Amino acid sequence: MKRTAFLLVFCSLALAAGSMRLATTTSVNDSGLLDYILPGFTQETGIDVQVIAVGTGQALAIAGRGDADAVLVHAPNLEARFLKEGKGVDHACIAFNNFVIAGPAADPARVAAAPDAVAAMRRIYQTGATFISRGDNSGTYNREQQLWRAAGLDPRGRPWYLESGSGMGATLTLAAEKGAYTLTDLGTYLFVKSKTGLADLFNRPDPLMLNQYSYMVVNPKRFAGLNTAAAYELRAYLLRKDVQRAIGEYLKDRFGQSLFNPLYGRCKEEVKP
């Protein structure tokens, strides 16, 4: 009886405060970033953020059907299309880090000595060293395809080119098992590094290796029943100076570098509809 009463009170409180759904990419969720910054938002606003962590492609698909109120993703070309199709509004750049080419420490394709990322991919192609692709329309997969295109190469169908079809953590584990190369975001790489023993063979500044995370509100004109007010509150919260600073500080002590560098809304890579 007492418990039922408690549950009723609890539920009505939750209803009064409201909740929103954020479709996002596995890298910001699995790295613990959202569990680190969202409780503060909930405490301030009373809004419970329900996080659906999938690949960027799936996150945009979910939001594009009106099943989420906002997205936090990392694929500028897909974001541009999402805006152009009128599914998203008020794009804001939140944070960035970089992509990394990880692989076996022996580095048979000599990726570490490559002058830039495109050259690194070309070396993998020419050596025929095993490469594991996500193959899942995630932000990382999109970037990988962009790199191959920039190199003027098409690895699909090659015997050394494998598609994992799974998330970044699982793909890194698979790459370690097979002694293969893979493209990964820095955050997930640092997280599972100790467990996989893969080396970050290409981890240098390169415009093509920029990994930028952006927030978009789902267009309220397209769907009924969205919690757009909450989506805008979260947008404002994520862009606030103190929250941006906190994002930059996240796990900095543990890894000796920022996992996510704040962007204060200023994009490094333009996203134009």
Next chain:
Amino acid sequence: MTADWLEVWEVAARSLTVAGAATLLAALFSLPLGVWLGSRPRRGGLGAQVLLYAGMGLPPVVVGLVFYLLLSRSGPLGFSGLLFTKAAMVLAEAVLAFPMIAGFTMAGVRARAESVRRLVRGLGGCERQVLATLLWESRRPIVAALAAGFGSAISEVGAATIVGGDIRHHTRVLTTAVVLETRKGDLANAMALGAVLLGVTLVVTAVLVVWGERR
């Protein structure tokens, strides 16, 4: 550490309630169907039998996808707001449990139908008494059917991920938590959660079996 374990119990409890509700919901329809199909005097309903047995192989991801499309705001039932809730998971898992419960119940009832009917009729009983006796005599296969339905509901991950979304504190269940930990590369955590899942299934099945064997 304690907070982590609290969350594990929270997720385990959710797995139990979602799969339990799905089993009950499915049983509501599949038990009568199974008993009816199994107790029909002459062999028949071959088509229904084929459908039920084939249904045991329903791919959870496909069921999940169908429910996703139905319940999405862009879908026909979008107004219900059920997508990414436990209710949606219960619906999808009930569909998966349905053929298990109906199929096993039918097989169990059918195996006893003829002898029970002959006995009860021989003692001067009417058809209604035949059915009552048949139900009582089939309690063990019915328990097995419920256990199989519950097992298929609690162990599936495809539908739970697609219609539930693995939202922390809302729709995360043991199977989707195992996927999450695997994705993060925390294989030890994933294994521990898997062990909890097996434990939950074992305990529920044990309770069902003991209940069925009583008296």
